[in-house]
Amino acid sequence: MTPATLLDPLASARAEFAVEPGYLAACTVGPPPASTRRAVIADVESAAAGRMNIPEYCAVVERSRDLYARLVSVHPGRVAIGSQASVFAGLVAASLPDGAEVLCVDGDFSSIMLPFVHAGRGIRVRSVPLAQLAEAITEGTDLVAFSLVQSATGEVADAAAIVAGAARHGARTFCDTTQAVGWLAVSASAFDATVCHAYKWLCAPRGVAFLTVAEGWELRPIHAGWYAGDDPWAACYGGGATLAEDARRYDVSPAWQAFVGAEPALELFTALDPAAVYEHTTRLAGQFRAELGIPEPTRPSAIVTWDDPDGADLGRLTAAGIVASGRAGRARVAFHVFNDERDVELAVAALRR
Known part of the structure; x- marks a missing residue:
């Protein structure tokens, strides 16, 4: 972890995630941070040895x-x-x-x-x-x-x-x-x-x-x-x-x-500042909307959806290695602490192909 990361709580939190670029599905399931992975593995190893505390x-x-x-x-x-x-x-x-x-x-x-x-x-x-x-x-x-x-x-x-x-x-x-x-x-x-x-x-x-x-x-x-x-x-x-x-x-x-x-x-x-998380996630979502001409919602949201009745846009995202989701005839992406501008660029490029 770099000194800059230690000074930036959001960067520090982002460093906890090993998720690959293009994961835009926190609204479906959030990937575990490294600390969760370590805790679960240690517990399974203890349980396997019969040491359930x-x-x-x-x-x-x-x-x-x-x-x-x-x-x-x-x-x-x-x-x-x-x-x-x-x-x-x-x-x-x-x-x-x-x-x-x-x-x-x-x-x-x-x-x-x-x-x-x-x-x-x-x-x-x-x-x-x-x-x-x-x-x-x-x-x-x-x-x-x-x-x-x-x-x-x-x-x-x-x-x-x-x-x-x-x-x-x-x-x-x-x-x-x-x-x-x-x-x-x-x-x-x-x-x-x-x-x-x-x-x-x-x-x-x-x-x-x-x-x-x-x-x-x-x-x-x-x-x-x-x-x-x-x-x-x-x-x-x-x-x-x-x-x-x-x-x-x-x-x-x-x-x-x-x-x-x-x-x-x-x-x-x-440990995170809720205002900083809100600013980060809604800013990325706003950039994604702006790039694709999706109207801004009345209240900012970290989740972006748009009409995709035949699933074509979701198919484009999936083909490009983007993990997104489709719900109720709409394509859906979400931006969380582990996402950054690269994820916006990857998703936008996939939809413009």
Whole structure:
């Protein structure tokens, strides 16, 4: 590592990634930093030798909880750990009153919609375009469930307007921050509940998810197991265990090995200045849009999408060795801390061929 790299936190973070030029798919899956790779390999080697340190696994989970809490500016006691966003969305759905109305975004990620669609008990789901979400909240709306950054389009929600609209009508908010945390500063306390799967922009192994819950909203702990106990090791048997008093009562038994890899990735992003990451990622995305004449979105985004109904543009990118993705009839690229101007140039050249 050069002296210049040591003085530049973003350059230092970029040096942690061995990803090849042209990887523009953080919105699909984030590549692991070197620290995650080392931690996972060391854990596998220890496990292969029969040296599984279970107390240390639990300590890793708690350190990961603390790191994530710092990333989204909430107390660790408001953070629950799990493995999938849809499981936490199902927990929120199960906690709504019978006949509740849930307002969603047209075409939002299914893991944030389907748990409400199939919740039963007369729960009704209504969806509108993202731009109309805040004004579509009514006195009959119980919950507004939406992604802060839309997976299919990269659009960034007007969170302040949505939260204000919900407050005016007495509705709660449930925000999926999976496509945001890692490049966009998020204050989870602005919402009644948030969920984030860390395998995208936080570059953690798949199987690490976080739920935040505001004080005063008691969810139904329908997934409660031993790890949701006030003392997990005293909650292993029988049905009389006392659940944790804070958000840990919503914990799902952790995938230990995934958290071993998540902790160093979370450390990396916690150490970065969110404003610097935002400037870097949105600047690269803006350069890419400018080169190809793609209109700038209302709110800057690190994800760029454009119409590609036949997949021709995605095919050009793939043929040139660019790792991109296609969603809902659109080509999609994303710019993260490990990307630079070379990636913009490679992708633009591939699309102009």
